[in-house]
Amino acid sequence: MAKQHQPLDTSVSIVTPENIQFSYRLAGPFRRAGAFVLDSLILGLFVFLLMILVTFMQLGGGGGSGFVLFFVFFVRWTYFIVFETWRNGQTIGKKIVGIRVATTDGKPVSFVQSIVRNLLRDADLFPLVPLSFFNSDINQDLLLIPTGLLAVVIMTVSSRYQRLGDLVAGTMVIDAEASVTRPAIHLNEPGIEQIIHAIPQSYAIPRSMAQALAHYVGQRGWLSQPRREEISRHLGQPLCDQLGIRVQSFDLLLCALYRMAFFSEPTEQFLPMSQYLTQAGSLSTTTPFVQQGGIQ
Amino acid sequence: MKAAELIEKRQPQWSELEQYVHSFQYGSRQKLTGAQMNRFAALYRAACADLALADSYSLPPDTVQYLHDLVAQSHNQLYRADRMRISNWLPVLMYDVPHRVFHDKSVRVVFVLFWGMFFLSMWLSYEDTIWPQFDNQPILSDFIASVDQMHSDAGITMQGGRHATLDSPGFYIWNNVNLCLKTFVEGILIIPGLVFTMFNSYLFGGTFGYYARPDAPVDVYNNLVNWATGHLVFEFAALILATAAGVKLGMSWINTKGLTRKASLQKNGMETIPIIGCAIVMMILAAFIEGWIAPSDAPYWVRFTIMILSLVSIIGYFIVLGIRQGGRHEIR
Numbered sequence: 001m002a003k004q005h006q007p008l009d010t011s012v013s014i015v016t017p018e019n020i021q022f023s024y025r026l027a028g029p030f031r032r033a034g035a036f037v038l039d040s041l042i043l044g045l046f047v048f049l050l051m052i053l054v055t056f057m058q059l060g061g062g063g064g065s066g067f068v069l070f071f072v073f074f075v076r077w078t079y080f081i082v083f084e085t086w087r088n089g090q091t092i093g094k095k096i097v098g099i100r101v102a103t104t105d106g107k108p109v110s111f112v113q114s115i116v117r118n119l120l121r122d123a124d125l126f127p128l129v130p131l132s133f134f135n136s137d138i139n140q141d142l143l144l145i146p147t148g149l150l151a152v153v154i155m156t157v158s159s160r161y162q163r164l165g166d167l168v169a170g171t172m173v174i175d176a177e178a179s180v181t182r183p184a185i186h187l188n189e190p191g192i193e194q195i196i197h198a199i200p201q202s203y204a205i206p207r208s209m210a211q212a213l214a215h216y217v218g219q220r221g222w223l224s225q226p227r228r229e230e231i232s233r234h235l236g237q238p239l240c241d242q243l244g245i246r247v248q249s250f251d252l253l254l255c256a257l258y259r260m261a262f263f264s265e266p267t268e269q270f271l272p273m274s275q276y277l278t279q280a281g282s283l284s285t286t287t288p289f290v291q292q293g294g295i296q
Numbered sequence: 297m298k299a300a301e302l303i304e305k306r307q308p309q310w311s312e313l314e315q316y317v318h319s320f321q322y323g324s325r326q327k328l329t330g331a332q333m334n335r336f337a338a339l340y341r342a343a344c345a346d347l348a349l350a351d352s353y354s355l356p357p358d359t360v361q362y363l364h365d366l367v368a369q370s371h372n373q374l375y376r377a378d379r380m381r382i383s384n385w386l387p388v389l390m391y392d393v394p395h396r397v398f399h400d401k402s403v404r405v406v407f408v409l410f411w412g413m414f415f416l417s418m419w420l421s422y423e424d425t426i427w428p429q430f431d432n433q434p435i436l437s438d439f440i441a442s443v444d445q446m447h448s449d450a451g452i453t454m455q456g457g458r459h460a461t462l463d464s465p466g467f468y469i470w471n472n473v474n475l476c477l478k479t480f481v482e483g484i485l486i487i488p489g490l491v492f493t494m495f496n497s498y499l500f501g502g503t504f505g506y507y508a509r510p511d512a513p514v515d516v517y518n519n520l521v522n523w524a525t526g527h528l529v530f531e532f533a534a535l536i537l538a539t540a541a542g543v544k545l546g547m548s549w550i551n552t553k554g555l556t557r558k559a560s561l562q563k564n565g566m567e568t569i570p571i572i573g574c575a576i577v578m579m580i581l582a583a584f585i586e587g588w589i590a591p592s593d594a595p596y597w598v599r600f601t602i603m604i605l606s607l608v609s610i611i612g613y614f615i616v617l618g619i620r621q622g623g624r625h626e627i628r
Contacts, residue, residue, distance in 0.1 A: 014368070020344040022367040066466030066587075073470045088321065088372070106368065107375045116565050119572065123481040164484075167558055168545070168565030174368075207354055214356035261354060262299040 012160055012172065014106040024106060025175035026161050027099040029152060032173055038093030043079060047072050077118070084114040090176065100176040104160065113169040120165035124151035185217050186263075187255045191248065195256035198245050209235075210261040217258045220251065299355050306346055310362075313339040313370060320373040340370040390617065393570040398618025400571065402544035403537065406493065410536050413494045414501035421505030436502045443503055447519040464587030469580055472531065476538045476579045480572050483542015486550075493539040500532075525599040526589045529606040530582035537575035541568045574614075581606075 011023040047068075054068050083091040089101035089109045101109045101117070109117075125146030133145075151163040160172040205213075212235070220228050228251040236250025239257075247253045316336045319328075328336070346353075347363040355363075397403055420430045431440060483489030507517045548564035549557060589602060 014371070016344065016367075016371055018341065018344050020348050020367065022344075022347060022364045022371070024368050025365075066464055066470075068466070069470035070466030073473060102372060106371055108372055112566070112569060116569060119477070119480070119569075120484075120565075122477060123484050126481070126485075168561045170562050176369075210354050211357050214358070218356070218358060262356060263301075 012104075012174075016106070022106075024102070024172075027097075027173040027175055028161060029155055031097050031099055032161075033148075035091070035093035035097040035099055038096055039080070039091050040093075042092055043076060046075060080118045080121075081111070081114045084109055084118075085111045094173075094176075098175065098177040099173050101171050102174050104170050104172055109169075109171050113171055116169035117165035117171055120163075120168055122146075124148060124154075124163045124165055126150040185258075187217065187259060189252060189255060191252050192256045192259060195245075195247060195253055196260055199243060199256065199260070203243060205257055205261045209257070213254055213258040213261055216254055220255075225251070299353055299359075302353055303355065303359055306342075309339055309342055310346075310366060313343055313366060317366075317369045317373055336370075337374065340367070340374055343367050343370060388570075391620070393574065394614050394617035395620065396567060396570055397537070397574060397614050400540065400544065400567075402547065403540040403571065406490070406536050406540040406543060409490065409494055410497045410532070410539075414497040417498045417501030418505035418508070421502040422508050424509075431502060431506045433502075436499060439499045440503050440506055443507075443520065444513070444516055447516045447523065448513065464591065465584045466587075468583035468586045472534075472579045472583050472586075473576055476534055476575050477572075479535060479538040480542040480575070483539045483544075484546045486543055486546040489539050489542045489546070493535055496535065500528075522596060522599060523590045525596070526602045526606075527582040527585035529603055529610065530578040530585065533610055534575040534578035534582060537571050537578070541571040541575065544568055544571070578610075 010028070011025050013021055013023045015021050050068055050071055080091055084101050087095070090099075094100060101114070103109060103113065125148050127149060128144035128146055130144055154164050154167065155161045158167065160166070162172055166172055216232065223231070229249060232250035232254045236247070236253045239253065240246060240250075313336070316332075316339065343363060343366055347360070347367050350360045350363060420427045421436075424430070431437060479489060479492060481489075482492055504520075506512060507520055545561070545564055545568050548560045552560035555563065585602060585606075589599060
């Protein structure tokens with residue numbers, strides 16, 4: 001028997017101790033790279049300010065570059081670990097980008113896991129390329145630029161977009177932005193009620209169709225009327241044939257089915273059915289909308 | 297019940313759970329009362345049940361996605377990571393770390409390779425008859441020349457003398473610990489890590505062998521021994537451990553011992569942490585000795601005492617404590 005694959009590889013399912021399955025959306029390489037650049041800029045700014053401070057201290061006969069190097073080292077190695085452990089997997093850069101580190105079973109990252117994944121960051125940044133590789137005029141082979149190719153390659157073959165540090169620490173980076181919900185969309189276009197009453201009461205809307213209808217209704221607000229008709233015809237036409245009905249607008253037919261799937265029975269008064277809907281065989285097969293050339 | 301009714305009915309509870317999650321993310325959970333914690337857990341369980349029944353309720357896809365996110369974020373707050381407690385780490389540091397390091401095959405292999413190469417290079421450089429002009433090999437001769445320049449009396453005078461400053465440990469910590477981590481990272485690729493470490497042992501062994509000869513300049517020999525006596529014990533031990541940690545991780549990718557590659561990496565990754573941790577601590581100790589003691593006017597017996605204490609502490613921690621059976625405390 002062929003193995004069932006998930007349709008999308010940008011989410012990962014977790015089964016909780018309560019035996020509930022939910023999914024995390026994974027953060028891709030570009031968002032992670034953006035967060036890393038932001039964190040690097042923050043660290044760079046810190047070092048810059050520290051160097052200014054030390055320069056003033058030296059002018060006053062105080063400390064020297066050894067202190068700067070010590071603090072740069074200290075901050076570089078503790079920034080990621082401290083923030084990820086105490087801010088529930090989020091550094092400042094990750095917070096801005098809207099991602100967080102979590103364990104592969106969906107729990108917050110622990111102190112040791114954070115140490116492991118950040119210790120291996122340098123390995124993930126391999127290979128290092130000298131600056132002269134990019135510009136042959138620069139005769140400076142000591143300044144090595146991290147390419148991060150190792151991380152990119154491992155992320156592409158990992159099912160959870162994990163770099164080497166994540167694989168070893170048992171962590172992953174997930175989308176931390178909460179999606180917003182809204183109540184089911186109330187559709188009050190004239191004509192919907194008549195279509196609902198024309199559809200046989202015995203017709204049960206399959207779940208997959210209900211999901212497709214919800215997608216369509218969620219998006220139709222962005223579409224022009226001709227475009228709605230063009231799209232809805234692909235489902236509306238076969239449905240009309242199956243149910244033995246005729247409608248002025250396939251868009252309204254899908255809206256009516258959406259109402260049937262997600263709402264209780266309508267209570268409002270509706271217009272005479274004949275204005276919006278024709279039963280197959282009893283009325284003209286040519287609807288006003290089609291006469292206008294709305295459906296191509 | 298139709299989906300729209302269900303959503304409207306559940307919406308206030310979902311919003312309340314959202315507020316709890318938000319307050320946990322940006323505030324402290326400890327400020328909540330027991331009743332509030334119970335309420336949060338109850339709301340989480342209700343959201344889990346809604347998500348489990350989403351398919352049966354035929355909820356719209358965006359509502360299902362919202363529930364996934366809500367449950368995921370609540371789960372993330374409900375099951376927090378264990379806080380780091382020193383009391384948890386004490387048995388790990390006293391039993392497990394020395395036990396693991398002492399019984400680690402990678403540490404033993406790198407230890408033998410490092411000191412094997414060191415003493416071989418030292419011997420070949422000292423006994424000029426076995427490999428004539430061994431000390432004139434291209435890179436070794438340059439290294440000896442640089443040591444000669446740095447540690448001759450004239451060289452020290454030109455550098456303005458050696459002074460123990462507060463800056464020195466900072467520079468050495470930056471330089472040496474980064475070197476240690478670089479060695480670890482290269483060790484993961486196995487060959488580069490081993491080559492780097494053995495090349496260093498070849499250079500240092502060759503240099504010490506050269507200056508141990510009767511015909512070597514006496515002032516450089518004395519200054520070199522004065523400089524090296526205090527800190528090289530910790531520095532070499534740290535270099536060996538860092539390389540071994542990297543090699544251990546690299547080998548776990550190749551020789552999985554029946555595990556999947558990912559499981560093998562995770563298992564060995566956690567076992568590697570104490571080794572690289574010890575290496576970093578020893579590098580920092582070496583940096584303080586190199587920054588404060590090595591350039592000072594401290595008499596030789598002080599440096600020698602520090603070397604003996606360093607050796608005793610390494611032997612005591614890794615061998616005496618390591619021989620005992622470890623407590624198998626989990627490193628978290």
